[in-house]
Amino acid sequence: MLELRPSCEHCDKPLPPDSTEAMICSYECTYCRTCAIELFDNVCPSCAGNFTERPIRPQFGLAKHPASTIRIFKPKDVKQAQIRSAKFATIPPEKR
Numbered sequence: 001m002l003e004l005r006p007s008c009e010h011c012d013k014p015l016p017p018d019s020t021e022a023m024i025c026s027y028e029c030t031y032c033r034t035c036a037i038e039l040f041d042n043v044c045p046s047c048a049g050n051f052t053e054r055p056i057r058p059q060f061g062l063a064k065h066p067a068s069t070i071r072i073f074k075p076k077d078v079k080q081a082q083i084r085s086a087k088f089a090t091i092p093p094e095k096r
């Protein structure tokens, strides 16, 4: 089950479970769309995988399985992350 983390790991923007801006990698590293796509060029700074839109859990599901409230805030070294992104961004995710 997805944790539905409450915020962007890089910029700390709130990403409530109904956010349409939340992006996740296969490890569930969670970023806002701006960080995931514009800043990191769809390359996860932690695992180099791609991002996908986080699905939105319907409200009746949230009542039973609430979103995580554990905030993960680990800003990345943007320069380093972008060097890494440049290495992987041209390789399709399934070939990385």
Ligand SMILES: [Zn+2]
Pocket: 008, 009, 010, 011, 012, 013, 031, 032, 033, 034, 035, 036
């Ligand atoms: Zn962000």
Ligand SMILES: [Zn+2]
Pocket: 025, 026, 027, 028, 029, 044, 045, 046, 047, 048, 049
């Ligand atoms: Zn990742």
